[in-house]
Every structure is written in structure tokens, then in C-alpha cells.
Amino acid sequence: MEQNSLQARMLTPAFENTLTRLYGPEGLADAKNRCAAVTAAFEKTFESRPEALFSAPGRTELGGNHTDHQHGRVLAAAVDLDILAAAAPNQSGMIRFQSQGYPLMVVDLRELSPKKEEENTSAALIRGVAARMSALGCPLQNAGLDACLVSTVPGGSGLSSSAAFEVLVGTMLNEFFWNGARTPVELAQIGQYAENVFFGKPCGLMDQTASSVGGVVAIDFADTAHPVVEQLSLDLHANGHALCILDSGAGHADLTAEYASITDELGAVCRQFGREVLRQMPEEEFLAALPRVRAAAGDRAVLRAFHVYAENRRARQEAQALRQGDFAAFLELVRASGRSSALYLQNVVPTGKTANQELMVTIALCERILGGRGAVRVHGGGFGGTAQAFVPLDLLEEFKTRTEAVLGTGSCHVVSVRPVGGTRLA
Structure with a gap:
């Protein structure tokens, strides 16, 4: 050789x-x-x-x-x-x-x-x-x-x-x-x-x-x-947690229109101010013009803008929490991010779906198993695809067993950074 x-x-x-x-x-x-x-x-x-x-x-x-x-x-x-x-x-x-x-x-x-x-x-x-x-x-x-x-x-x-x-x-x-x-x-x-x-x-x-x-x-x-x-x-193990990505069972191959609706609606908000993206526009300017923006772009577009402004602050605060080694504060921000995505960004359930809401069921199941510990949120683009959970190590085996009993074998991916x-x- x-x-x-x-x-x-x-x-x-x-x-x-x-x-x-x-x-x-x-x-x-x-x-x-x-x-x-x-x-x-x-x-x-x-x-x-x-x-x-x-x-x-x-x-x-x-x-x-x-x-x-x-x-x-x-x-x-x-x-x-x-x-x-x-x-x-x-x-x-x-x-x-x-x-x-x-x-x-x-x-x-x-x-x-x-x-x-x-x-x-x-x-x-x-x-x-x-x-x-x-x-x-x-x-x-x-x-x-x-x-x-x-x-x-x-x-x-x-x-x-x-x-x-x-x-x-x-x-x-x-x-x-x-x-x-x-x-x-x-x-x-x-x-x-x-x-x-x-x-x-x-x-x-x-x-x-x-x-x-x-x-x-x-x-x-x-x-x-x-x-x-x-x-x-970020040493998750030292902080007593594991990171899990959970496959909800709903694919996102046919959801291009849902993803596009987010950028389209945020674009409609920005056009009211002659801007291309929200980062170019102070939040105070957006808030001062809410009646006009609601009439022109619609309420879902407005709610999605509320999410983006707050999520930018959270991302900055999450980074600061990690710099300071405050993992508890980081987890609380993750929970807040998940709530905002579901309520304001509205990227958990595809528009008009009632019988099939796989990702929301996945999040509800994870929250029930975690019982107020750790954190769970929509992961990535949303609508289908995956949820992300920070799971205490002493609960990890039970969490994986119980989620896969509902979502299917192999649906809970335990990953490391x-x-x-x-x-x-x-």
C-alpha cells in the first residue's frame, strides 16, 4: 500500500x-x-x-x-x-x-x-x-x-x-x-x-x-x-439535555405554496412602506400604521410580521443566554419561539386542514410527555416535516419510546451538535 x-x-x-x-x-x-x-x-x-x-x-x-x-x-x-x-x-x-x-x-x-x-x-x-x-x-x-x-x-x-x-x-x-x-x-x-x-x-x-x-x-x-x-x-449533555428531531409523518414536498405565502404576505406588508424586507423597517413604524397595513395586507400578514420582529429579538436573546451559560433562559426562549410560530407565524397547520394536523399533534404529544420540562417547537419551514425537542436526559428513553409509539419506529432522531x-x- x-x-x-x-x-x-x-x-x-x-x-x-x-x-x-x-x-x-x-x-x-x-x-x-x-x-x-x-x-x-x-x-x-x-x-x-x-x-x-x-x-x-x-x-x-x-x-x-x-x-x-x-x-x-x-x-x-x-x-x-x-x-x-x-x-x-x-x-x-x-x-x-x-x-x-x-x-x-x-x-x-x-x-x-x-x-x-x-x-x-x-x-x-x-x-x-x-x-x-x-x-x-x-x-x-x-x-x-x-x-x-x-x-x-x-x-x-x-x-x-x-x-x-x-x-x-x-x-x-x-x-x-x-x-x-x-x-x-x-x-x-x-x-x-x-x-x-x-x-x-x-x-x-x-x-x-x-x-x-x-x-x-x-x-x-x-x-x-x-x-x-x-x-x-453549547454542551447539551453537560446541561442535562438531549436534542431530538421528531418526524411528524407529514411530508412537505407539496407545501411550496404554503412556504411562499409567508414571504408573499410579509412582502405585502413591506410594500406599504416601500421596503423589501422587514429588517429594513423599524417596528415602531409598522405598529404606527397597523390599521392601514391590516386593510391592505390582511391580518395573517400582520400577525406574521409580529412574529418576525419578536423572533429576531428572541434569536439575539438566545445567543446571549448561551454566551452566559444560562440554559434555563435559553429553554424558555425556545418555548416562546414555538408559541409564536404556532399563533402568529401560523406555520404548524397547513391552511384549511382539519382532519390531518400531524405536526400540531406531534408538538402536543411532546409537551404532554415533557410535562413542563425541556422545550418543544416547530422545526424549520413547518406545515409538515418535523418538531424539535430539548429533552432532559433522565426522560430521554421514555420520551423516545412514547413518541415512537404514536409517530412510528425511527421517528425520533437523537442528534448531537x-x-x-x-x-x-x-
């Missing part, structure tokens, strides 16, 4: 230390097995050896529900579920991705314009990331990339597998062809561009930033071209 080969580097103590940092001591054995499996898959698929391993994590939103697209504040964290890839450059002019369980995907680097038929596909994200990096100066003209991927980020889980995928693609291209020239925040912006322009989803920048930067991050999007990102410390974002492992 060559001394400098990937296989040789995977046997070193340094590589084991890297895996331990990302997945924890309890996840080390599984991480080693995944690395070996994805390396073997690469060799079988491409009949050559990979040059490196890469990883990009899923993310969880801790605070700031639907504030990022209003240039607001958020609190987010990378988690220990990720997309892992074995990769090597080639000179074919093609990016070839083999994701476990899916057909081989091929993207021609000579064709870097959006394709209508690729919208809402992974190929669109690959093409979009490559197009943006090429436009910024990354020399991809004679490049190419082969990669095999495995993922522990459940699709549709609210942990943002799409952002992890974008960050993974950007990290690989940045390392192989650009000497690591772009920062994690810049790679996040590249991923957002791919999702907005090529994939066709008008997302904010929170998901990509959390996945790319890693750890717990407080982000201020007042200037979206230069967001202010601060990494914070990962200190590292998109990265080259070896």
Missing part, C-alpha cells in the same frame, strides 16, 4: 482523531465502517482509487424561525448526521456522482446554465454550485470529479439534506480545484445561489451557513452579502 494513499491515511491515529471529533467516541466504529464502505464503492463504481474523503453535516434550526429571508437573526447548529463522500478529480470535463441507492448522475461542466427539466433535482444543485464557482473564478474548464456518496441525513427530515449536499459539492470543488480559496460562508452563499437559481427554491442562507461553518452559530443577515457569523458553545462543518477528512 502506498504510504500516501487514502487507504494508508485512514489507518493513522490522526484520521481516527478526526472521526472522533466529528462523530464522538460512541460513533467512531460506525464512522470507520462508513468510510471503508464508501471507499470500496468508489473503487467498484469508477475502477480507480479515491483521493480523499469529504463530509458535510445536516443542520438544525435552534432559533429564528423564518427570519433569515427577512434579513434577520438566526441561531443554528450542525449535527452529527452527514453526507460522506469518497472522491477524486478527473480530466473528463464531467462531474459524476454515485449516491447510494440511486442511478449515476453526470453533469457536463461545459453546460453551466440552468436547465428547466433539472429543477428540484440533485443535478441542478451540482450544476448550480459549479456554475457559480466558475463565474467567481474557479478554474473548472478542464476539470472533472468522481464521487461516491452515502448519507445519514434523512430526506425531508428538516435537517436540510439539500444544504448538506450543496456544501459537500462546494467543499470538494474548492479543495480539488481552487486550493481552498473560498471561506465556509462564501461556500454557503454559493450553495444558496444554486438552490435559488438552478434548483428553483427561494430559500434563505441559514441552512447552508450552518452546514458549512459547523458548531452552533448565531447569524445576523442584515447584510446578506456579508452575514455576521459567530460560533457559540457537530463542531465542524463541510470538511475534507483525509
Whole structure:
């Protein structure tokens, strides 16, 4: 075995230390097995050896529900579920991705314009990331990339597998062809561009930033071209809690109109003042014009604006609570965020639904089991998808058992905060 080969580097103590940092001591054995499996898959698929391993994590939103697209504040964290890839450059002019369980995907680097038929596909994200990096100066003209991927980020889980995928693609291209020239925040912006322009989803920048930067991050999007990102410390275990993401059983693939209604209605509020987003408008100005705004934009739009203004304050206060080590204050703010999302933002139950309210039932069930301890709130976009719960460690086993008895086996994901974002492992 060559001394400098990937296989040789995977046997070193340094590589084991890297895996331990990302997945924890309890996840080390599984991480080693995944690395070996994805390396073997690469060799079988491409009949050559990979040059490196890469990883990009899923993310969880801790605070700031639907504030990022209003240039607001958020609190987010990378988690220990990720997309892992074995990769090597080639000179074919093609990016070839083999994701476990899916057909081989091929993207021609000579064709870097959006394709209508690729919208809402992974190929669109690959093409979009490559197009943006090429436009910024990354020399991809004679490049190419082969990669095999495995993922522990459940699709549709609210942990943002799409952002992890974008960050993974950007990290690989940045390392192989650009000497690591772009920062994690810049790679996040590249991923957002791919999702907005090529994939066709008008997302904010929170998901990509959390996945790319890693750890717990407080982000201020007042200037979206230069967001202010601060990494914070949060040891959930030391605070006696675990973080759970609960699958409500309601997907969100058909809820694009519901998500769009939030930005559309907030836009209607802003247009009354000649502004584009709420962050550009003082809350006092909004409050002083409430009668006119209600008549023009409607009451739900007004309530959603109330949520965003208050949620920006909460996100700032949550970050401050973590800086001060006041976990009890942080949990109370999480509870307040959940109440605001349900009452004012109204992103828990899809419009007009009565018989099926899976996410609200999930939240009610969690609150009943927690009995006033911990915290639970809607997670991410809402309407379907997931809830997030901070669960006392002494209650964790019972919580998982009781929620899965209602929601189904495997519906309660216990996750840990990962200190590292998109990265080259070896």
C-alpha cells in the first residue's frame, strides 16, 4: 500500500482523531465502517482509487424561525448526521456522482446554465454550485470529479439534506480545484445561489451557513452579502439535555405554496412602506400604521410580521443566554419561539386542514410527555416535516419510546451538535 494513499491515511491515529471529533467516541466504529464502505464503492463504481474523503453535516434550526429571508437573526447548529463522500478529480470535463441507492448522475461542466427539466433535482444543485464557482473564478474548464456518496441525513427530515449536499459539492470543488480559496460562508452563499437559481427554491442562507461553518452559530443577515457569523458553545449533555428531531409523518414536498405565502404576505406588508424586507423597517413604524397595513395586507400578514420582529429579538436573546451559560433562559426562549410560530407565524397547520394536523399533534404529544420540562417547537419551514425537542436526559428513553409509539419506529432522531462543518477528512 502506498504510504500516501487514502487507504494508508485512514489507518493513522490522526484520521481516527478526526472521526472522533466529528462523530464522538460512541460513533467512531460506525464512522470507520462508513468510510471503508464508501471507499470500496468508489473503487467498484469508477475502477480507480479515491483521493480523499469529504463530509458535510445536516443542520438544525435552534432559533429564528423564518427570519433569515427577512434579513434577520438566526441561531443554528450542525449535527452529527452527514453526507460522506469518497472522491477524486478527473480530466473528463464531467462531474459524476454515485449516491447510494440511486442511478449515476453526470453533469457536463461545459453546460453551466440552468436547465428547466433539472429543477428540484440533485443535478441542478451540482450544476448550480459549479456554475457559480466558475463565474467567481474557479478554474473548472478542464476539470472533472468522481464521487461516491452515502448519507445519514434523512430526506425531508428538516435537517436540510439539500444544504448538506450543496456544501459537500462546494467543499470538494474548492479543495480539488481552487486550493481552498473560498471561506465556509462564501461556500454557503454559493450553495444558496444554486438552490435559488438552478434548483428553483427561494430559500434563505441559514441552512447552508450552518452546514458549512459547523458548531452552533448565531447569524445576523442584515447584510446578506456579508452575514455576521459567530460560533457559540453549547454542551447539551453537560446541561442535562438531549436534542431530538421528531418526524411528524407529514411530508412537505407539496407545501411550496404554503412556504411562499409567508414571504408573499410579509412582502405585502413591506410594500406599504416601500421596503423589501422587514429588517429594513423599524417596528415602531409598522405598529404606527397597523390599521392601514391590516386593510391592505390582511391580518395573517400582520400577525406574521409580529412574529418576525419578536423572533429576531428572541434569536439575539438566545445567543446571549448561551454566551452566559444560562440554559434555563435559553429553554424558555425556545418555548416562546414555538408559541409564536404556532399563533402568529401560523406555520404548524397547513391552511384549511382539519382532519390531518400531524405536526400540531406531534408538538402536543411532546409537551404532554415533557410535562413542563425541556422545550418543544416547530422545526424549520413547518406545515409538515418535523418538531424539535430539548429533552432532559433522565426522560430521554421514555420520551423516545412514547413518541415512537404514536409517530412510528425511527421517528425520533437523537442528534448531537457537530463542531465542524463541510470538511475534507483525509
